[in-house]
Amino acid sequence: QVLLVESGGGVVQPGRSLGLSCAASGFTLSTYAMHWVRQAPGKGLEWVAVISYDGSNKYYADSVKGRFTISRDNFKNTVYLQLDSLRDDDTAVYYCARGWGSNSLYYFDLWGQGILVTVSS
């Protein structure tokens, strides 16, 4: 079964850090760019970051640049998102998503179920 499963969410205080994981199964992760997308409670979707299939290229939304880090381990079939210096407005459900396409032209054909990150004191 082709699946993405996120883990690592929870409640964290402002200014602290949290690490998210996205485990892939049923397909070869190493051939796909992978993205993180988030959705604040009751709000729309916001693209967060992308990592190329081999990890050589990474791009971030301005709202998280310098605070979040995307990485991957293709041997473990896992993508990561390290969230540092968290702020209240980082509270959201975080989705990992598989990018289908090429040359930075990717749409999201497979999504994880999402994981909630709550930033609160």
Place this chain on the structure above:
Amino acid sequence: DIQMTQSPSTLSASVGDRVTITCRASQSISSWLAWYQQKPGKAPNLLIYKASTLQSGVPSRFSGSGSGTEFTLTISSLQPDDFATYYCQHYNSYPYTFGQGTKLE
């Protein structure tokens, strides 16, 4: 950054209706546009990519059109399962952005 504007924000319709949602980009994105359906508490689901290509497994009552800056998603005959929120998303360049969503009720 490219801004995506969807209209309407909310759409009231009935089973069997034909409905159209519009998405406008702040600059040309060629045909690099996708449409997603999202139900409460669930992840988005891809419906259309490259503006008009139907994703495998998506019912043929869904269709997309447009290029450049103006795009539409049409549902030809609404079914009960179609009441959800719909998002457009450009993937022309980073940062990707989504429209604000259209809730179909």
